[in-house]
Amino acid sequence: MELESFPLPSNQPLAEAYCLQSDSRIAGLFGGHPSDEGVWQARSAYLREQRDSRVPAESLARVLLDYNRRFGSEGTVAQSIESIAQGASVIVGGQQAGLWTGPLLVIHKAVTIIQAAKHAEARVGQPVVPVFWIAGEDHDWEEANHAYIQADAPRKIAIAHPGGAKTSVSRTKLTAAEMKAALQELAAVLPDTPNKQPMLAMLQATADGSATLTDWFAHVLTHLFGEHGLVLLDADDPALRKLESDMFRTLIERGGELEGAYRQAGAAIRSLGYKVQAESAEGCANLFLFHGNPADGGQERTLLYRREGEFANRRGTVRLTADELIGIAEQAPERLSNNVLTRPLMQDYVLPVLATVLGQGEIAYWAQTSESFRLLGMEMPIIVPRMSFTLVEPHLPKQMDKYSLGFNEVIERYAAKRQAWLDEREEWAIGEKFGKTRAQFEELYAPLIELVSSLEPGLGRLGDTNRERILREIAYLEQRAKDAHERRFDAALRQMDRVAHSLWPGGKPQERVLNAMQLYNQYGVDWIKRLLEAPFEPDGRHRLVYL
Structure with a gap:
């Protein structure tokens, strides 16, 4: 198998810093890095010591x-x-x-x-x-x-x-x-x-x-x-869910403390110059409740907030006391579910997690759970960055060579590269000639607008409108001419587009589409x-x- 590393632009600087270990200041936000051979044994020993604290x-x-x-x-x-x-x-x-x-x-x-x-x-x-x-x-x-x-x-x-x-x-x-x-x-x-x-x-x-x-x-x-x-x-x-009952109770009883832990971690992230991925809204319980009658088309999943000593949804149509919510956790835990900030804690309670595999967005918001793990006497598992691939089908390299398309050109400037290829084959100087025609028209038309404006101000406005209409018609004809030129190379352009759609569909990484x-x-x-x-x-x- 032929493999080639290629750096993609990242919109997750915190996750990128973790993956590449380029900022030692963020170590406290995560569990050990998988490239450190010692963390595997250390985490394994921790799991054995803590087996009685999990399911x-x-x-x-x-x-x-x-x-x-x-x-x-x-x-x-x-x-x-x-x-x-x-x-x-x-x-x-x-x-x-x-x-x-x-x-x-x-x-x-x-x-x-x-x-x-x-x-x-x-x-x-x-x-x-x-x-x-x-x-x-x-x-x-x-x-x-x-x-x-x-x-x-x-x-x-x-x-x-x-x-x-x-x-x-x-x-x-x-x-x-x-x-x-x-x-x-x-x-x-x-x-x-x-x-x-x-x-x-x-x-x-x-x-x-x-x-x-x-x-x-x-x-x-x-x-x-x-x-x-x-x-x-x-x-x-x-x-x-039945196995998760005790952790749900903990998340309910210590929700206020957990909110403080999320905020503390968020402040630490900001102090290091990074953005927080998943803001925790004030009073958010970070838990969902399924409510309603299943016979009426299913139970709606709604996010809960702590409001005036109770738990309520945003609209206030659902209100529960803490005791009532704990009762649900104990008797009907299938009515509860986690959000992105409580799911890591639940996962570590349910499973003996040696390491968790995360994408870059996930890595960024897991950093916000660092203090919540500590609050509950837990240790964050090793975080393994998900491997990222673009799959290049056998016919693509030949086509990329044919049109001098590198992968970086496909993802960074494909539209410009495509247009440049087309312009190289344009023998009539369409853009230049239409541009010259527009300039000549403007030069000839300007004195006429000046003339009619001196006769009557309203005619000047009419002249401006007329000029814009004529320029639009010239632009329309120019585009039709360019389209006709492009159709002469339709088969080649479709082949180029198929390369781009395969490697970078819709302007996004292949693996995301x-x-x-x-x-x-x-x-x-x-x-x-x-x-x-x-x-x-x-x-x-x-x-x-x-x-």
């Missing part, structure tokens, strides 16, 4: 086994779960469920989790299990419901919200017809290849066994990574196996992978 391993394993069996996980995954029952630590990373896994970064995160588990196991000399935490509790349907497939340009295939309450993705039911319609659209967009029908058959079979988008996501992840022992966990699994099924259709699962063979690099650098 019992046997109870956790039973829940995980029941959940993963729903998606046909046997063999390697069952062995992974048995290792957890026997006291193995885990490498965990998570993502919201997405249609057919969502963007490629989900695949990259799963690959990083598996690779990091192997890396860690060699360092601690004990089994380390890869775990994927599906954030099924999230309720942003528009983030989860779609996939982008590359045609001439990225095409969005989406499943509309079925209606009802604004509840979690894991509680939003889908019909067989909705899933079938999405698959039919996928089949129409993808070119015919030897992999197409087997892939579509897999997606249809997994759809048949799915009631929600989270189910479908879990089925596909199991198909892709089950043989590598990747254990799945849904944050909105009611059986898992394109869906895995496009590559599955072209290459089967070989490209995933090749990613799993890539050297584990714990620095978050972006790499080009030539397939």
Whole structure:
């Protein structure tokens, strides 16, 4: 496999500083860095010492086994779960469920989790299990419901919200017809290849066994990574929620202290010259409550705030005393869920987390939890930056050479590069001639406006309007001429655009847009196996992978 490192522009300076270890001042905001060999043994020893402060391993394993069996996980995954029952630590990373896994970064995160588990196991000399935490509790349907497939340009295939309450993705039911319609659209967009029908058959079979988008996501992840022992966990699994009851009680009882800890960490981040990623609103409990009657279309997920000694949603339509909320935590914990600031604490309570795999945005907001971990007598796990890739298909390098397109030009100045290529082939000097015509027109027309203005002021305004109209018509004709010129090179420009759409679709990193099924259709699962063979690099650098 050919790999090439390439620095991408980052909008997360704090996360970049952590990944590259370029600012020693931020060390106190995080757990140990994975490049430090000593932190693996130290964290492993800590987990053994603190085993009684977490969910019992046997109870956790039973829940995980029941959940993963729903998606046909046997063999390697069952062995992974048995290792957890026997006291193995885990490498965990998570993502919201997405249609057919969502963007490629989900695949990259799963690959990083598996690779990091192997890396860690060699360092601690004990089994380390890869775990994927599906954030099924999230309720942003528009983030989860779609996939982008590359045609001439990225095409969005989406499943509309079925209606009802604004509840979690894991509680939003889908019909067989909705899933079938999405698959039919996928089949129409993808070119015919030897992999197409087997892939579509897999997606249809997994759809048949799915009631929600989270189910479908879990089925596909199991198909892709089950043989590598990747254990799945849904944050909105009611059986898992029962294990979280005690931590929910702690988060409720110590919510005011936790808010102070988040603010303290935020102040420390700002004092070092960085921005806070996830502001904690005043009085925010950092917990969600599912409320309403399930029979009326599902329970709405609403964020809670501490208000006048009670817990209420922003609109004030839900109000609970602390005792009532603690009662829910004890009797019906499935009605509660975490937000981005309490989820790291819950994850560390539920799982024996040796390390967690995070993207750059996640790393930035995890820095805000540093003081909350300390407040609860916990230590932040090792943070492993998610490996980041752009997958370069075999036909692209030749086309890039043909048009002298480097990857940096595609991501930094593609529109200018495309236009320059087109201008080099423009033999009529269209822009120059139209520019000269405009200047001559303005020169000839100015005395006429001066003349009519001296006759009557209103005629001057009419003259200005008339001039602008004529200039617009000249500009329109100029654009039509340029369009005609561009059409002469339509095939070449489409080829250039396909390169750009493949590597940097819609002006964004490939891994944040394109869906895995496009590559599955072209290459089967070989490209995933090749990613799993890539050297584990714990620095978050972006790499080009030539397939």
